[in-house]
Amino acid sequence: MKNKFIIFGACGLAAILALVFLNSPVKKTAPVDYRDKRIMAPPFLLAALNGEKIKLADFQGKVIILDFYATWCPPCQEGIPYLNQLYKEFNGNGLVVIGISLDRGGPEEVQRFVSQKGVEYINVMGTEEVFQAYSSLPGLGPIQGIPTAFIIDRQGQICRKFVGLTKKETFAAAIKAIL
Numbered sequence: 001m002k003n004k005f006i007i008f009g010a011c012g013l014a015a016i017l018a019l020v021f022l023n024s025p026v027k028k029t030a031p032v033d034y035r036d037k038r039i040m041a042p043p044f045l046l047a048a049l050n051g052e053k054i055k056l057a058d059f060q061g062k063v064i065i066l067d068f069y070a071t072w073c074p075p076c077q078e079g080i081p082y083l084n085q086l087y088k089e090f091n092g093n094g095l096v097v098i099g100i101s102l103d104r105g106g107p108e109e110v111q112r113f114v115s116q117k118g119v120e121y122i123n124v125m126g127t128e129e130v131f132q133a134y135s136s137l138p139g140l141g142p143i144q145g146i147p148t149a150f151i152i153d154r155q156g157q158i159c160r161k162f163v164g165l166t167k168k169e170t171f172a173a174a175i176k177a178i179l
Contacts, residue, residue, distance in 0.1 A: 038157055039137055039138065039139065039140065039157060039158045040156055040157055040158070041056060041064075041066070041150065041152045041156050041157065041158050042056075042130070042133035042134060042137070043055070043056050043057060044056050044127075044130045044133070046100065046124035046125060046126065046127065046130060047107065047124060047125050048122065048123065048124050048125075049107045049110055049111040049114065049123050049124070049125070050107075050111075051107070054098070054122065054124050056152075056156075059096045059098075060156065061094070061154050062094045062095065062096045062154065063090075063093075063094055063095050063096070063151070063152070063153060063154060063175060063178055063179055064095075064096045064097075064098060064150075064151070064152040065083065065086065065095070065096070065097045065098070065149055065150075065151055065152075065171065065175070066098050066100060066134075066149060066150045066151075066152060067079070067083060067097065067098070067099045067100065067147055067148075067149040068100050068102060068126065068131070068134070068143060068146055068147060068148045068149070069099055069100070069101060069102065069146050069147045070101065070102045070103050070146055071101065071103050071105075071109065071110060071113040072103070073146050073147065075146075075147055075164060075165040076146055076147045077117065078165055079147055079165050079166065080117050080118075080119055082166070082167060082168035082171065083097050083099070083119075083121060083171075084118065084119065084120045084121065085168050086168060086171055086172060086175065087120055087121045088120070089172075090172075090175055090179065093179045094154070094179060095175060095179065096121075096122065097121035097122065098121065098122045098123070098124060099114075099119065099121060099122065099123040099124070100123075100124055100125075100126040100130065101123060101124065101125055101126055102126045102131065102146065103125075106125075107125055110123065110125065131143065134148075134150065137158065140158065140161050141161075144163070145163060145164065147162075147163075147164065147165065147166070148161065148162065148163050149161070149162045149166060149171075150162075151171075151174050151175065151178070153178045154178070159174065159177075159178055160174045
């Protein structure tokens with residue numbers, strides 16, 4: 001009986017710590033210009049929510065916002081209207097927005113979320129390999145929270161990394177500099 005209380009207590013403590021960690025605000029960092037570092041964006045082949053395969057190379061010559069997010073993340077949800085607005089405003093000038101879902105629930109769950117929130121840009125299911133590739137870029141530091149967004153220029157180089165909720169105006173200034 002004593003062992004059951006220990007196990008339940010440990011599980012309860014783990015659940016509380018998980019809730020605190022998952023609900024704590026991500027420390028937002030100031031965007032840094034990485035253009036001089038010439039860091040190439042790691043290639044990927046990921047499944048879109050409809051099952052279609054999406055490659056980063058499909059968007060060669062475009063400016064890309066690559067947004068790592070999850071459906072359960074409040075700052076990620078708050079940033080969707082900004083990304084929608086940017087996509088509408090700059091798509092004609094060569095901007096592509098790609099949301100990379102880190103959800104484990106599967107594409108059907110993410111598709112429901114995307115439809116409910118009115119997401120207008122491309123969404124794909126992330127993988128551990130892609131997450132690790134973008135977390136281990138030299139000089140950029142790991143992805144430590146979401147949302148984390150990267151801006152990739154027309155040559156495939158990472159120009160900026162944004163951690164936390166990023167306002168439309170901040171994204172727009174970075175995009176205008178490379179469009």
